[in-house]
Amino acid sequence: MADKPMKPALPRPPGYRDPNHPVKSARRPLPTKTLVPPSFQPRKRRSRHWCRLCLFYLILVLIIFILLLIISGGLFYIWFDPKLPVFHLQSFKFPTFSVTKKSDGTYLKAKMVARIEVRNPNEKIIYHFGESKVETTTGDEEVNLGSTSLPKFTQEKGNATSLKTVTNVNNELIEDRIGSKILHQFTSKKLKVKMNVKTRVGIGVAGMKTGLLGAEVLCGGVTLKETESGEMPRCVMKILQW
Numbered sequence: 001m002a003d004k005p006m007k008p009a010l011p012r013p014p015g016y017r018d019p020n021h022p023v024k025s026a027r028r029p030l031p032t033k034t035l036v037p038p039s040f041q042p043r044k045r046r047s048r049h050w051c052r053l054c055l056f057y058l059i060l061v062l063i064i065f066i067l068l069l070i071i072s073g074g075l076f077y078i079w080f081d082p083k084l085p086v087f088h089l090q091s092f093k094f095p096t097f098s099v100t101k102k103s104d105g106t107y108l109k110a111k112m113v114a115r116i117e118v119r120n121p122n123e124k125i126i127y128h129f130g131e132s133k134v135e136t137t138t139g140d141e142e143v144n145l146g147s148t149s150l151p152k153f154t155q156e157k158g159n160a161t162s163l164k165t166v167t168n169v170n171n172e173l174i175e176d177r178i179g180s181k182i183l184h185q186f187t188s189k190k191l192k193v194k195m196n197v198k199t200r201v202g203i204g205v206a207g208m209k210t211g212l213l214g215a216e217v218l219c220g221g222v223t224l225k226e227t228e229s230g231e232m233p234r235c236v237m238k239i240l241q242w
Contacts, residue, residue, distance in 0.1 A: 082203070083121045085155060087235035089219040090115040090162065091227045092193050099174075099183040106179035111168040112136060112145050114195065116219065117232070119160040127155040130200035130212050136167045137194045139182050143174055145193070154204075165195075189228070194220030195235075214240040 092114035100107050114136070120127055130152045136145040146167030155161060174182075185191040197219070200212035219235035226233075 082125055084237055085127050086119045086121060087217050087219065087237055088117040088232040089195065089222060089235060090117050090232055097186050099179040105173050106176045108143065108172040108174050108179065109170055110145055114165045116163045117160055118155055118163060120155040120158060123158050126157060126204035128202045128204060128209065129153050129155065132197050132199035134165050135196045138191055141178050143178060143182060144172060145169055189225040190223050192221060192223050216240055
């Protein structure tokens with residue numbers, strides 16, 4: 001008996017998968033690690049915590065230090081009750097004073113001797129004065145009467161010192177009208193004198209001595225007639241450098 005002829009295989013539709021031959025799935029590539037710059041990397045919270053803690057303690061120490069300074073300054077003021085030294089222009093006179101008119105101008109020749117009283121009103125503080133420079137003028141136009149210097153000295157507690165100054169000018173050229181004006185004021189004893197003292201001053205307390213600070217003392221507005229009557233105008237002292 002002859003074999004039956006085999007039927008031809010039917011074509012498979014598109015996308016058909018044979019269940020007897022499973023298809024192997026392709027491996028997915030592993031994700032690559034992206035590099036992040038160090039500036040964009042998150043910092044550790046622990047380092048931030050220590051920085052904030054250090055800043056807090058630094059501010060706290062600074063506040064405590066300022067408070068201690070204020071308290072110590074207040075205690076110093078209450079205990080010692082510091083007062084600035086007091087200056088008075090005791091007297092001034094002119095052994096020489098002449099105004100000479102010449103063909104080439106008017107000239108002033110003058111010698112002035114003055115005394116300045118320095119008083120320390122404190123009972124627990126000593127004042128130390130450095131070398132002082134004294135400048136003298138007269139009149140509203142502030143005509144120069146010369147300058148001089150004073151040596152350094154110490155002003156003890158509750159003590160007073162009288163300082164002598166001698167200034168002079170020789171053939172100082174001035175305007176004709178000013179020469180006539182100050183000569184008339186001199187003869188009528190209405191001549192006013194101004195003195196400017198630049199010095200340096202420091203204090204001594206309980207055996208300790210501070211540094212010297214710049215100071216300026218201004219004396220003036222007094223006439224010859226007033227000083228001869230015994231008036232002692234008080235000078236103004238101001239600290240120039242702290």
